[in-house]
Amino acid sequence: MKYRTKEALVGYLFATPIILTVLIFTIYPIIAAFYYSLTDYQPLEARKFTYTFDPYDALELHTGVLKEEAKDYTVDELKEYFDPVTFVELDVGVKLSEEEKKIVKDYFDSLNLLNDFKEGKLPKQIKISDFMKKYMKGHSERFTKYVPRFVGLQNFKEMFKDMYFYTSFWNALLYSIIVVPIQTLLAIILAVAANSKIRGVNFFKSVFFLPAITSSAALSMIFWLIYSKPGVLNKILLALFGRLGFQPVDYLNEPKVALFAIMAMNIWSTAGYFMVTFLAGLQDIPSSIYEAARIDGATGTQIFWKITIPLLRPQIVFVSIMGTIGCMQVFDQIYFLIRNLRNITISYYIYKNAFEYGKMGYASALAVVLFAVILALSLIQRKVIKEEY
Incomplete structure (x- = not known):
């Protein structure tokens, strides 16, 4: 070799x-x-064949014949009280489609089951998949393992008729439009401040970066205490403007301001994280460029906008793309703090469909659309914001 x-x-x-x-x-x-995204996949249905049940209880309930009395009946007599489709759907607990009902009606081994019931040969507990495998006469494939039904583009068609899809998508887009530019500019300003040669600069670097290493759940609870009606923010505003008629606002339950309150929290908590990226970029800029600008009479503002910002373009592209991805996917703060559907974002709506409404197929379609939008926005940003000056 x-x-x-x-x-x-x-x-x-x-x-x-x-x-x-x-x-x-x-x-x-x-x-x-x-x-x-192309199926009607439902998480609760996916586990339906893994549950166990007592076949004696199910048959007693269905036929009205007790286990102890079954031996006194013939199989033909028991069959008069037995309907396989109703038994499987209502007593065993397997939801059937119209096609599956026909299969059960044609191939379910009722005689064998009733004979086992009469002779007491049934187990006390049995898994639904094992039960269907035993009594479906070789047609048990569809009743032992859940296979979601293929629906093609139906989920996507349904999405564009869904009011909450538009609401949640617009909220995520608005969130990104406002948060990304502000947090990027703030991160640059923090990086410039942290790059200054002043006493205690390392302390300020740590303070700026602290929110980035703090648990999102902990930050959410802190801001809940700040934003609640009897919270810190309202107490400060009452002390300052109470005489002018200011009334406490429930920031997180007021639809007109709830999302903007979360935006302010996100800007504060992420600017320090992106500051590190810009700080690294600043340290790569030769000091001779700044010295030459000062000799030519450039002011601090001119140096910032004409030298610092252009030379930080690669970092700005990276931060804007990562910020957009994070904002379009924002979930945790919405989950912890928002209680009304008018302020939810697309990621939270995906979660609700998947784990609360049991519509995993529809949630997957929403996720695919979110993926496509984020990819498109990232490509547009790379095209619009050139990395080279």
Whole structure:
């Protein structure tokens, strides 16, 4: 074996854990989301064949014949009280489509089941998949493993008739339009301040970056205390403007201001994180450029807008794209603090459809649209904001 081949094999061997991790936790979920967006996948239905039930209780309830009395009946007599479709759907607990009802009606082994019931051969507990496999006469494939129904583009058609889709999408877009420019500019200003040669600058760097390493849940609870009606913000405003007629505002439950309150929190908590990126960029700018500008009589404002900003373009592109992705996907603050559907974002609406409404297929379609929008916005930003001056 050649040296380069051996080297490649060893490299791939060492990289195998991370490659598998990316495939399992990144690539597969993306492919699955695209697939499920074309189906009516429902999480609750996916587990229906894994549940267990007592077949004696189910048959007693369905036929009205007790387990102890069944031996006194013939199988034909028991069959008069038995309907396989109703039994499977209502007593076993498997929701059937019209096609599945026909299959159950034609192929369910009623005689074998009733004979086992009469002779006491049924188990006390049995998994639904095992039960259907035993009594479906070789047609059990559809009743042992959940397979979502393929619906094509139906989820996408439904989406564009959904009022909450438009509301949540607009909220996420508005959130990005307002938060990204402000947090980017604020991060640049913080980076310039942190790059200054003044006493205590390391302390200020730590203070600016502190929100970035604080739990989002903890930050949300702190801002809930600030924004609530009897909270800190209202107490300060009452002390300042109470005589002018100011009345406390419930910022998080007032639809007109709730989203903007979350925006202010997000700007404060993320500007310090992006400051580090700009700080690294500032330290790569030669000091001779600033010295030459000052010699030519440039003011501090002119230096900032004509030298610092243009030379930070690669960092600005990176921060704006990452900020847009984060804002379009904002979820945790909305989940913790927002209680009305008028202020939800698209990520939170995806969560509600998937885990509260049980519409995983529809949620996947929403996720695919969000993916397409974020990709388009990222490409547009790269095109509009040139990395080179």
